[in-house]
Amino acid sequence: MRVQIVLDHTGSTRHEFDPALATAEVRFRELSITGCRAVARGSNEDAGKIVSEFGQKTDRCCSFLSSQQGE
Amino acid sequence: MNGLLGIFWSAFEPRETVEQRSMGLLRAHLNAMQRRQFDEHGWFDVVGGQSGRQYRVHRAYVTNVQEVGADGACVQVLCFSPRGHLPLGDVLLAQKVALEVFERDAVAVACRWPASAARYTSLQSMLRAANRG
Numbered sequence: 538m539r540v541q542i543v544l545d546h547t548g549s550t551r552h553e554f555d556p557a558l559a560t561a562e563v564r565f566r567e568l569s570i571t572g573c574r575a576v577a578r579g580s581n582e583d584a585g586k587i588v589s590e591f592g593q594k595t596d597r598c599c600s601f602l603s604s605q606q607g608e
Numbered sequence: 609m610n611g612l613l614g615i616f617w618s619a620f621e622p623r624e625t626v627e628q629r630s631m632g633l634l635r636a637h638l639n640a641m642q643r644r645q646f647d648e649h650g651w652f653d654v655v656g657g658q659s660g661r662q663y664r665v666h667r668a669y670v671t672n673v674q675e676v677g678a679d680g681a682c683v684q685v686l687c688f689s690p691r692g693h694l695p696l697g698d699v700l701l702a703q704k705v706a707l708e709v710f711e712r713d714a715v716a717v718a719c720r721w722p723a724s725a726a727r728y729t730s731l732q733s734m735l736r737a738a739n740r741g
Contacts (some may be wrong), residue, residue, distance in 0.1 A: 544630075544633075544690065544692075544694055544698040544702060545692070545694070545698075546626070546634075546659050546692070546693050546694065546695070547626055548626045548627070548629030548630040548633065548695050548697065548698065549629060549630065549633045549698060550627075570675075572691065574710070576687070576705050578637070580613065585705065585708065585709055585714050586709060587709055587710060588672070599637075599701075599705065601690045601694070601698070601701075601702045601705075602690050602691035604688045604689065604690055604691075604693045604702070604703075604713065604714045604717050604718075605688065605689060605690070605691050605717060606687065606688060606717050606718060606719045
């Protein structure tokens with residue numbers, strides 16, 4: 538199942554996008570504009586890689602706002 | 609009628625809290641070794657994707673990431689977190705992914721503390737573990 542996971546105040550929001558790739562692409566662009574980084578991960582335990590463009594090859598994508606200095 | 613009653617009563621059933629959801633997501637992204645470390649010690653180790661350095665991510669919101677040497681001793685304490693108000697599991701997941709995928713960027717923005725600050729992190733972990741028990 539292809540899924541876009543957005544880390545947010547609710548814990549996370551999952552968007553399964555097999556039939557709705559265009560919607561997922563729009564969401565990806567909107568999140569990118571707000572400063573979110575997206576990391577694509579495979580089904581195995583690899584570390585993943587930063588996604589700069591969303592497309593057909595994206596299977597599992599995790600988005601969150603970029604890091605900041607802690608307190 | 610039964611369907612409507614079912615919906616009504618389901619509103620009173622206990623639901624997964626935000627913290628539980630975030631911890632579930634974190635656990636789904638940990639490998640077997642990391643899950644075991646997290647369950648037993650309240651931390652898990654991550655290998656930096658660019659430097660190969662080892663980091664220990666503790667179950668806490670702040671000053672919870674330690675760079676550890678080959679002997680497992682703390683070298684320095686790092687403090688960085690994702691922007692936004694996220695539950696703990698999400699914070700830990702974002703820190704793990706950041707260290708694995710864009711380690712240099714994460715370390716560059718991090719506030720750094722000497723190894724002696726690790727005692728504070730350990731204290732936090734102990735308090736959290738005590739609260740869980």
